[in-house]
Amino acid sequence: DAGVIQSPxxxxxxxxxxxxxxxxxxxxxxxxxxxxxxMMRGLELLIYFNNNVPIDDSGMPEDRFSAKMPxxxxxTLKIQPSEPRDSAxxxxxxxxxxxxxxxxxxxxxxxx
Amino acid sequence: xxxxxxxxxxxxVPEGAIASLNCTYSDRGSQSFFWYRQYSGKSPExxxxxxxxxxxxxxxxxxxxxxxSQYVSLxxxxxxxxxxxxxxxxxxxxNQFYFGTGTSLTxxx
Numbered sequence: 001d002a003g004v005i006q007s008p009x010x011x012x013x014x015x016x017x018x019x020x021x022x023x024x025x026x027x028x029x030x031x032x033x034x035x036x037x038x039m040m041r042g043l044e045l046l047i048y049f050n051n052n053v054p055i056d057d058s059g060m061p062e063d064r065f066s067a068k069m070p071x072x073x074x075x076t077l078k079i080q081p082s083e084p085r086d087s088a089x090x091x092x093x094x095x096x097x098x099x100x101x102x103x104x105x106x107x108x109x110x111x112x
Numbered sequence: 113x114x115x116x117x118x119x120x121x122x123x124x125v126p127e128g129a130i131a132s133l134n135c136t137y138s139d140r141g142s143q144s145f146f147w148y149r150q151y152s153g154k155s156p157e158x159x160x161x162x163x164x165x166x167x168x169x170x171x172x173x174x175x176x177x178x179x180x181s182q183y184v185s186l187x188x189x190x191x192x193x194x195x196x197x198x199x200x201x202x203x204x205x206x207n208q209f210y211f212g213t214g215t216s217l218t219x220x221x
Contacts, residue, residue: 103155
């Protein structure tokens with residue numbers, strides 16, 4: 001299995017622009033999680049899906065953030081408009097019920 | 113109270129020594145426990161899972177779980193410079209994973 005695949009690996013954008021991060025979970029995993037990691041706050045859960053349905057989005061910082069999972073093999077996290085404080089590494093991770101979490105390689109976002 | 117607490121370190125040990133990393137969790141309903149290793153600029157990588165009280169060994173790594181004390185630990189024997197990384201403790205409860213802030217480990221050659 002190729003593991004969790006995220007794209008792009010790096011994204012540099014200007015404040016106010018729309019940013020879309022993409023994720024392909026491990027085949028057969030029915031849970032998908034989006035995390036954000038910064039030095040100050042560590043690893044923060046933004047949202048997670050079960051069987052493509054958003055279950056808990058209480059970690060999404062504000063309305064500028066949105067996430068979708070149109071099918072079992074694809075999810076997006078969108079930030080519109082982006083702000084410098086959104087700069088972080090964004091991880092997608094997937095799991096099966098009661099199995100460990102497997103992380104993608106992450107997207108390093110820089111908003112200038 | 114945080115769900116998962118770790119000593120952030122940094123922890124430094126000489127090469128060949130035993131590194132001991134500790135983690136406590138707040139909810140007794142927690143079901144599964146994991147240790148992840150994260151190298152700088154990389155993603156977290158699963159190194160140990162433990163589900164029941166006691167010890168679990170895998171090579172140079174031993175995970176220990178004590179549910180009564182709500183305590184999980186990771187021992188790394190014969191520490192190597194390549195073990196230098198941040199170690200994240202994670203707890204699975206319900207459908208969610210809760211992470212500690214990580215302990216930074218440096219193994220000095």
